[in-house]
Amino acid sequence: MANSKFSLSGQCVVITGGLGILGRHMALGFLDAGATVALIDMMDDTPARTREMFGEQAESGRIRGFAFRIGSEADNAGITEEIAGAMGPIHHLLNNAASKGPDLLRFMAGPDDMDAEVWNAVMDVNLSGAFFLSQAMAAHMREHGATASMTFVSSIYGSIAPNPSLYASSNYMGTQINTPPIYSASKGGVVSLSRYLAGYWGRNGIRVNTLTPGGVQSGQNDAFVSQYEARTPLGRMGRVEDLVGPAVFLASPAAGYITGTNLFVDGGFSCW
Numbered sequence: 001m002a003n004s005k006f007s008l009s010g011q012c013v014v015i016t017g018g019l020g021i022l023g024r025h026m027a028l029g030f031l032d033a034g035a036t037v038a039l040i041d042m043m044d045d046t047p048a049r050t051r052e053m054f055g056e057q058a059e060s061g062r063i064r065g066f067a068f069r070i071g072s073e074a075d076n077a078g079i080t081e082e083i084a085g086a087m088g089p090i091h092h093l094l095n096n097a098a099s100k101g102p103d104l105l106r107f108m109a110g111p112d113d114m115d116a117e118v119w120n121a122v123m124d125v126n127l128s129g130a131f132f133l134s135q136a137m138a139a140h141m142r143e144h145g146a147t148a149s150m151t152f153v154s155s156i157y158g159s160i161a162p163n164p165s166l167y168a169s170s171n172y173m174g175t176q177i178n179t180p181p182i183y184s185a186s187k188g189g190v191v192s193l194s195r196y197l198a199g200y201w202g203r204n205g206i207r208v209n210t211l212t213p214g215g216v217q218s219g220q221n222d223a224f225v226s227q228y229e230a231r232t233p234l235g236r237m238g239r240v241e242d243l244v245g246p247a248v249f250l251a252s253p254a255a256g257y258i259t260g261t262n263l264f265v266d267g268g269f270s271c272w
Contacts, residue, residue, distance in 0.1 A: 005254040009034030011147065012087050013251060016040045016070055016133065017097030019049055021218065022153075022240055026094060027054070027063060029244035033252065037063040038083045038090075040097070042070070061087075070097045070129035076136035089144040092251040093137045095152045095190075099125035101182075111181045119182045126186035131193060134208075138197075142204050149207040149259075151250045152194040156214050156266050158187030166231065170224030177224055191262055198260030207259040209250050214238050214266025233268030 013030045017023045018039025027037050031054075039050050050065025051058040058064065064086060068079045084090055100107040101118040109115070134150055141148035162179035170177040191210050198208040215228050217237040229236050246265050249255055264270055 006249065006252045007034050008092075008248070008252055011091035011251075012036045012038065012083075012089060013092045013094065014038045014040060014083060014090055014137070015094045015096055016130070018065065019043065019046060019053070020096070022216075022243065023096050024053065025240045025244050026096065026247055029248050030251070031057055031062060033248050035092075035251075036061070036087055038087055039063065039065045040068045040070070040079065041065065042097075043067060070099075070125050070133060072124055072128040072132050074129065074132070076133045077139075079133075080136045080140050084140060084144075089146045090137055090140055091147050091149070093134060093150045094247060094251070095130040095134065095150065097125060097130070098153070107182070108178045108180055110178060114181055122182045123186050123189075126183075127189040127193065130190065134197065138201055138204070138206055141206055145205075147253075148205060149209070149251055149255075150194075150197070151247060152190045152208070152210045154190045154194075154210050154212045154262070155183070155187040156212055156264070156270050157184045158189075158191050159212060159262070159264075160270055163231075166227050167224070168227070170221060170227065177220065194262070195260050202259055207255070209255075209259060210262040211243065211247055211250060212262055212264045212266065213243055214264070214269040216240060216243075228269075231269065231272060232266075233271065236267065238265065238267060 013035045015023050015026050018027060019041040027039055030037050044067050046065040046067040054063050066083060099122050101121040106115060106118045157179050167177045194208050194210040201208060215237050225237055243265055246263055
């Protein structure tokens, strides 16, 4: 990778929600591309978990964990300075963190039953928190004049509406599956925000794009998987690994003239 346009050697990548399933895989992909990686996660023991999870790469300093709770009232400038002080100038931010609010059952509520506490809690992480962290990191990127880009992780349901018939007899970890309105609203906001920031920060050389995954298999029951796969041109649900290459690509020099785009990684689900 050293001489490849896909190499991120010498660059620092920040990943929010870094200890989740997707975040961990993304971290490995960025490490393989030569980057150093800062993982942000809300758990207090994030630094220790990162050292345990990544072993030698953590010991070498190529990856470090930072405990930080994403939100509009968080000290976003402070965490940016902390990461840069420990790892050097930041080149890429992957806005991956997402919330289901204080209770999974309440999060799954439909538009007739969604309550304000859940709505506000999810929006504060998925959209507001992502924006204010990006704001702080953009200021840092401008100051250092380094190669700079951001990727926001959205969802197909930020761009298309969920089909209720898909969820008949379906569940996730014992709970009836539903795509709630706050999820679509926050993820749709991510797409628009990313495009706006691409148009505004392009003058500063900061590229901003969206990565839009389709359904990823992660504990859904057989009924849901079967119904979802029947509606997908490639005939299967996504795997976490399917998202890593596209994320690395959007951060790499190979995507140096790409900004303001929304890259769908959904097996064709959105084209039907």
